[in-house]
Amino acid sequence: MASARARRSGRGPQSYRPEPGSIPTQPGVYKFRDPAGRVVYVGKAKNLRARLSSYFQDIVNLHPRTAQMVTTAASVEWTVVGTEVEALQLEYSWIKEFDPRFNVKYRDDKSYPWLAVTVGEEFPRVMVGRGAKRKGTRYFGPYSHAWAIRETVDVLLRVFPMRSCSSGVFTRSQQVGRPCLLGYIDKCSAPCVGSVSPEEHREIVDDFCDFMGGRTKPFLTRIRKEMYAASEAQEYERAARLRDDLGAMERALEKQAVVLGDGADADVIAFAEDPLEVAVQIFYVRGGRVRGQRGWVADRVEEGDTEELVEGFLLQMYGGESGDAIPREVLVPALPPETETLEQLLGELRGAKVAIRVPQRGDKKALQETVGRNALQALGLHKTRRASDLTMRNRALEEIADALDLDEAPLRIECYDVSNLQGTEVVASMVVFEDGLARKGEYRRFVIRGVDGQNDVASMHEVITRRFRRLLDEQSTSVEREGAGEGEGPMLVDPETGRPRKFAYAPGLVVVDGGPPQVAAAQQALDELGIDDVPVCGLAKRLEEVWLPAEADPVILPRSSEGLYLLQRIRDEAHRFAITHHRNRRSKSMVESALDDVPGLGEVRRKTLLKHFGSLRKLRLAEPEEIAQVPGIGPRTAAAIKEAVSVRASPGAGDPGDPAGARGAAGRQDAGVRVNTATGEILEDDA
Numbered sequence: 216m217a218s219a220r221a222r223r224s225g226r227g228p229q230s231y232r233p234e235p236g237s238i239p240t241q242p243g244v245y246k247f248r249d250p251a252g253r254v255v256y257v258g259k260a261k262n263l264r265a266r267l268s269s270y271f272q273d274i275v276n277l278h279p280r281t282a283q284m285v286t287t288a289a290s291v292e293w294t295v296v297g298t299e300v301e302a303l304q305l306e307y308s309w310i311k312e313f314d315p316r317f318n319v320k321y322r323d324d325k326s327y328p329w330l331a332v333t334v335g336e337e338f339p340r341v342m343v344g345r346g347a348k349r350k351g352t353r354y355f356g357p358y359s360h361a362w363a364i365r366e367t368v369d370v371l372l373r374v375f376p377m378r379s380c381s382s383g384v385f386t387r388s389q390q391v392g393r394p395c396l397l398g399y400i401d402k403c404s405a406p407c408v409g410s411v412s413p414e415e416h417r418e419i420v421d422d423f424c425d426f427m428g429g430r431t432k433p434f435l436t437r438i439r440k441e442m443y444a445a446s447e448a449q450e451y452e453r454a455a456r457l458r459d460d461l462g463a464m465e466r467a468l469e470k471q472a473v474v475l476g477d478g479a480d481a482d483v484i485a486f487a488e489d490p491l492e493v494a495v496q497i498f499y500v501r502g503g504r505v506r507g508q509r510g511w512v513a514d515r516v517e518e519g520d521t522e523e524l525v526e527g528f529l530l531q532m533y534g535g536e537s538g539d540a541i542p543r544e545v546l547v548p549a550l551p552p553e554t555e556t557l558e559q560l561l562g563e564l565r566g567a568k569v570a571i572r573v574p575q576r577g578d579k580k581a582l583q584e585t586v587g588r589n590a591l592q593a594l595g596l597h598k599t600r601r602a603s604d605l606t607m608r609n610r611a612l613e614e615i616a617d618a619l620d621l622d623e624a625p626l627r628i629e630c631y632d633v634s635n636l637q638g639t640e641v642v643a644s645m646v647v648f649e650d651g652l653a654r655k656g657e658y659r660r661f662v663i664r665g666v667d668g669q670n671d672v673a674s675m676h677e678v679i680t681r682r683f684r685r686l687l688d689e690q691s692t693s694v695e696r697e698g699a700g701e702g703e704g705p706m707l708v709d710p711e712t713g714r715p716r717k718f719a720y721a722p723g724l725v726v727v728d729g730g731p732p733q734v735a736a737a738q739q740a741l742d743e744l745g746i747d748d749v750p751v752c753g754l755a756k757r758l759e760e761v762w763l764p765a766e767a768d769p770v771i772l773p774r775s776s777e778g779l780y781l782l783q784r785i786r787d788e789a790h791r792f793a794i795t796h797h798r799n800r801r802s803k804s805m806v807e808s809a810l811d812d813v814p815g816l817g818e819v820r821r822k823t824l825l826k827h828f829g830s831l832r833k834l835r836l837a838e839p840e841e842i843a844q845v846p847g848i849g850p851r852t853a854a855a856i857k858e859a860v861s862v863r864a865s866p867g868a869g870d871p872g873d874p875a876g877a878r879g880a881a882g883r884q885d886a887g888v889r890v891n892t893a894t895g896e897i898l899e900d901d902a
Contacts, residue, residue, distance in 0.1 A: 228285040232271045238264040243295040244305045246313070247288035251719075254313035256284050259306040261553075263293050280515060284317040299556045300563075307534035319493070319513045319527055330355040330364050332424055337413055338385070338406045339420045340378045341368060354540075355427045355506060372402040374438075374460045375423035377416065379403065426464070428501060435464060479503060481544040483579070484528070485587035486521055487594040494594035495528055496586050501542075510590070512597045526551035529571070533561055541565040546574050546583055607777055608651030614778030615724070618770050619752055619763065625723030626650055630785045631682075631737070632728040633663070633674040634793035641666060643678040644793035647722075648785050657720075658792060672732045679725070679740035687744060689719040721749060728786050730755040731762050738764035754786045813855050820847045824856070835860045 243263045247256040260266030270291075274282045296302045310318055333340045335351025343365055348354055372379060380388075380395055380403070388395055388407040398405035406416045426434055438461050445454035483498045493515055499507040511528075525547045533541050541561055551557055554571055561569040574580040612624040628648045635641040647657035661681065666673045725741075727733045734753035741749060752770075753762040759779065760769035772779035816824075827845045828834045834842070834856075842853035 228271055228274070228288070231288070231290050233267070233291065238267050238293070239295050240264045241295045242297075242299050242302045243293050244302055244309060245291060245293040246309065246315075247284060247317075248290045248292070249287055250289040254309070254315050255288055256315050256317040257306060257309045257313065259302040261299060261302075263295070267291065267293070278515070280317065287317075299553055300560050303530060303553075303556060303560050304534075307530050310531070311534075319515070319524070319531075328364060330368065330427065332420060334420065334424075338378050338416055340380070340385075341372075341420075341423065342379065343368065353424060369402075370463045371423065371426070372397070374434075374463050375419050375426065376402055376404040377419045377423055378406060380407075427506075431464070431502060435461065438464070479544060479579075480542045481546055481579070482542050483546045483583050483586050484525070485548055485583055485590045486524060486528075487587065487590035488515070488521065488524070489594070492594065492598070493524055494590045494597060496590040496593060497532075498582065498586050499542075500582075508589075510593045512594065521549040522551050525549055526553065526557065529557055529561070533564065541569060543567070543569060545569065545571045546579055547571060548583065548587070549573060608781075611651055611777035611781040614772070614776055615782065618761065618772055618778060619724070619750060621724070621750055623723070625750075627720065627722045628724045628726060628785055629682075629722040630726040630728065630789040631675065631678055632786070632789040632793040633671045633678070634790075635663075635669055635671075635674075641669075641674055642793060643674060644789050645678070645682060646785065646789045646792055648781075648788075651781060653788060660792070671729065672736045675727055675729070675733045676736040676740045679727075679737045680744065683741060683744050683746055683749075686719065686721060687746075723750075725749055725751045726782060726785055726789075727751070727753045728756075728789055729753050730760070734762045734764050754782050756786075759783065813852065813859050816852060816856065823847055 240262050242259070242261050244257065244259045245263065245267060246254050249255050258266070270277075270281070270285050274286070277285065294305065296305060309315075328343050328345050329348075331342055331344055332353045332355075333342075333351065334353050368379070378385065379397065384395055385407050388398075388405075392408055394403065394405035394408050394410070397403035398408070398410070404411045404416060404419060406413070411419075422434070438457055442454050442457035442461060445451075445457060479500065480502065481500045483500060485496050487494045487496075493513055495511045495513075497509050498505050499509075529545065529547075529551065541564055545561075550571065550573055558569055558571055561571075574583050609624075612626070615621070616624045626649060630646050630648075631643060633641065633643045641663040643661040643663060645659040645661070647654045649657075659682070661678045663674045663677055665677050725737060727737050730753055734751060737751045737753075741747070741751065751764055754760075755762060755769070759772075761772060761779075761782065762769050772782075824834070824842075824845055828837060837857075839850065839853040839857045842848055842856055843850045845853075848856070
C-alpha cells in the first residue's frame with residue numbers, strides 16, 4: 216500500500232485540493248479531515264483520481280451534504296490498495312474506527328429484541344434481550360415484539376428443555392441442590408442439579424438452535440415417527456407427550472408465516488428515499504419463513520443512486536458479522552456497482568457462496584414489495600419524529616443562548632457535579648451534551664485529592680482547574696507537534712490513532728450543579744488559567760434557578776421552557792454519573808477495610824480473591840468451603856475471611872441489607888465493586 220496527503224493552506228475546498236496529477240488512478244480508500252484532524256468522511260474508489268476530482272468542482276453543483284462536508288474538511292488523504300476487495304475491507308475498518316460524521320450511518324428506527332443463546336457457556340442459556348451483540352452468543356431475529364418471541368420460547372421449552380434462568384438463579388439452585396420451578400414442570404432439564412450432563416444439555420441446545428435456524432422438518436418428522444411407534448407399542452403416555460411436543464412445535468411455526476415456498480434462506484432488503492434521507496428495511500427469511508425484521512434510517516451524504524446506497528448498506532450490514540449471520544442469498548432493489556466484488560467479500564466471510572440478486576417475479580418479488588412498503592412507512596414516521604425532536608433541541612439551545620446572553624448557541628455543554636459522604640470518598644463527574652444529545656463517550660470521572668473534608672466549593676474549583684488545565688496542555692502539545700507558525704488550529708486528535716484526545720475540546724457552556732458559591736469557584740478557576748471565552752452558569756436544585764458569575768440575581772427561565780428542561784436533563788445526568796462513581800469508590804473501600812485485618816492475607820491473595828468472586832457482596836454470600844477453593848486460600852484463612860466480612864457487614868453501599876444502597880439504587884443489579892477478571896485489579900476510571 217502507498218499513502219499520500221494534501222494539507223490545507225487557506226479556506227474552502229480549493230485551498231486543499233491536491234496538485235493535478237498527484238492523485239493515483241489505482242483503487243483505494245480516502246479520508247477527509249477537519250481542521251482539528253478528525254476524520255469526517257471515508258470513501259472508496261475504483262479510480263482515486265476520478266473520484267476525488269468530483270469533490271473539487273463548483274460548490275453549487277454538489278449535493279448539499281457533500282458541499283457541507285468538503286467545506287468542513289481541511290485536508291484529504293488516501294491509501295492505495297491492490298484489489299477492490301481490499302478497498303471494501305479497509306473502508307469498513309476505517310468507518311468503524313473513526314465513526315465519520317458525514318458517512319451514511321444507519322440508525323435503528325426502534326430497538327428490536329433478539330433471541331440469544333449463550334453458546335459460549337458450559338450450560339448455555341436462552342434469553343430475550345436488546346442492544347449490541349456479544350461474543351460467544353448466537354442470535355436469532357431481531358423480532359418485532361418481545362412478547363411474541365417470549366411466547367414462542369415458552370412453547371418450545373417443553374420440546375427443548377434447555378436452561379433459561381439467570382446466572383443467579385442457576386447458582387442458587389446449585390447451592391441448595393434443588394431445581395427451580397421450570398425444572399419441576401419439565402421446561403428445563405435441570406443441569407444445575409446434575410439431571411443431565413453438560414454434553415446432554417449441549418445436544419438439547421444444538422437441537423433448539425437448529426430448529427430456530429429454520430431446520431424444522433427433521434424434528435417434525437422424527438417426533439411424528441416416535442409418536443406412532445410409541446402408540447403401536449402401547450406406550451400411550453409417551454405417545455401423548457410426543458403428540459403435545461408436536462403440537463407445540465407446530466404452534467411455534469404458525470407464528471412465522473411461510474413467504475417463500477422453496478424454503479430459501481435469504482435477507483430481503485428495500486429502500487425508501489428522498490433527497491435528504493433514506494430508510495432501509497430488511498426481512499430475515501430462513502427456511503422460507505420470516506424469522507425477523509429490522510429497520511434503519513440515515514442521512515444522505517451524496518446524490519448517489521440506489522445502487523451505491525445498496526453497496527454501502529451491505530458493507531455496514533455484513534462487514535462485522537460472523538459467517539452464520541450471512542445468508543446464501545441477498546435480495547436487493549438494485550445491484551451494487553461492484554456486485555462480484557461484494558459477493559466475493561461476503562463469500563469469504565461466510566465460507567460459502569453468497570448471491571446478490573434483484574427479484575424479478577414470483578414470491579420473492581412480492582415479498583420485496585412488502586418490505587418496500589414497510590420502509591416507506593418507517594421513513595414517514597421517522598420524519599415526523601425527527602422534525603419534532605430537532606425543533607425542540609434547537610429551541611432549547613436558542614433559549615439558553617438568549618437567557619445567558621451568549622454570542623451563539625452552545626452546541627457543546629459540559630456539566631460538573633460533586634458527590635461525597637460526610638467528606639469521604641469525594642468524587643466529581645463531567646458529562647457532555649452535544650447538539651442537545653448526550654455524548655457518553657466523552658464523560659469523565661474525577662477523584663478529588665486536594666480538598667479535606669466536605670467542601671463542595673473547593674472541590675468544584677479543583678475539578679474545573681484540572682479539566683481546563685488538561686485542555687491547555689493538549690492544545691499546547693498539539694501546537695508544538697504541528698508547528699505553531701503554520702497558521703493552523705491545534706490538532707484535537709491523536710495523529711497516530713486518529714482518536715480524539717480526552718480533554719481537547721473546549722465547551723460552549725460550562726454548567727455546574729449548585730448556586731452562586733459553586734459558580735464563583737468555577738469562574739475563579741477559569742480566570743486563574745487565563746480562559747476568558749468559556750461561559751459558566753449554575754443550576755440550583757431548590758428553585759431551579761440559573762446563576763451567572765458576579766450576578767446578584769438569578770436568571771429565571773419559565774417552567775415550560777425547553778432550555779430549562781435541557782439544563783435539568785444535563786444536571787441530572789451529571790448527578791447520576793457522580794453518584795455511580797461514588798458508590799463504586801465506597802464499595803472499593805469496604806472491600807479493602809473488610810480484608811485488611813485477616814491474618815496472612817497479603818495483597819496478591821487479596822487480588823486473587825477479588826478476581827474470583829468479583830464483589831464484596833458475592834464474597835459475603837459464599838461459604839467457607841467455596842472460599843477455600845480459591846488458589847492460595849486454605850480452610851483456616853477461609854474461615855477468617857468469612858468471619859471478617861460477616862463482622863464488617865453493616866448497612867451501606869454494597870450491603871445486601873441496605874435498602875437505600877444495594878436494593879434501592881435505581882438501575883443497580885450488583886452493589887459490589889467491579890473487578891478486572893484478567894488482572895484482579897479494582898476497576899477505576901480516575902481522571
